[in-house]
Amino acid sequence: MPMEQGDHIVRSYDEQLRRLRDMVARMGGLAERQVNDATVALVRRDASLATEVIGRDAAIDQLEREIETFCIRILATRQPMAMDLRFIIAAMKVSHNLERIGDYARNAAKRSIVIAQQPAIGSLNGFSRMALLVQENLKLAIDALVNDDAEAAQRVWAADEPVDDVYNGIFREMLTFMMEDPRNITAATHLLFIAKNLERIGDHATNIAETVHYAVRGDSLPDDRPKADASAYAVVRPRE
Template identity: 55%
Template structure:
């Protein structure tokens, strides 16, 4: 952001970006802890993730309030206008990331009470891709790095492919043994929440490009989610 004659204007723009980065840090940590809780079957840690979601909601409202005041009082143009409008979009996406992390944690609280019948290694691998995307997105936001944001945009298809693999694997477990249906159904929701976090990280990456370059995404993002069309053959009989 270029310096302005009115110093308080620069301070308000900086505060707006800092609030976005604070939200990003909270939701990034929430996702990491939710997956850690899943791995350890730790209901107490999962409960902490759920309760911290209220802080994200409050910060989201703060971004909206700051942005509205800037629009009303400063009448921004060009880069500043894109930054303020982009902040509203980014805050909403990050708030949704926080919601999905809390949803994962809620599933973990249920799963911790059920027998451990299925490994979560594939979900952990999928989550690592999304966590790296989220980290790079926040780095790009902090440094106005459109190239790094674009690299996140390009990785969205990797998340879809990982989700497809998890979906098929869990569906097969469910068909092999009815006792697997309940835990696998919860794990399917966990995997879908992680996939949606990847989508929102990609949304933020697209908004960063808009802020920095004044351009929307040049093409449809690469997508590879085929779960809606998946056909899983039942296991062969004895």
């Protein structure tokens, strides 16, 4: 492993890997905050917070590009092997997951601005619960990456089921609101998409966990993880 102590431009290989880890952890923190704030903006009907979330997304996109460029530089100059190589590939994949999470949070924020102008429907507790669950999974997945912890990664990977349960509940609830009163349709449709965004954020947290497990262990988790999103098959009937 090349060590170039004292070289302030190229830095040592270890230092580069540490810096890469820090960049991904920082990006994870930003993504978590975006998910949190987008949901708070929705629940509190706070359009100015939603606008902040939308504005902050560019910083996440920028970090993804920096991480990819940095990874390609390490690959080209260090010829990393085995676990280091897998870690660098993992960092690129995870930064892409985080970029997507940022996009979902931004999209939720956009929709929450429309919803704040519509009549309020029902309680949005399900959204807060979903957001908390996916943020927790996201945090644990990023911690697993930072600590090379394959067991922790596997626990996150298996923990997505409650997220899907809350999502299925919201899906049916929103369809019921729509059927009760057509004036609910615009808000309920946007809420459905926000719920879907949160569910996708949960999937990305799971993907991050899978990637971390592979980076540390060098083998893949089984194909079929516990998965309870049945909403693609959902049918809700209007009350007669």
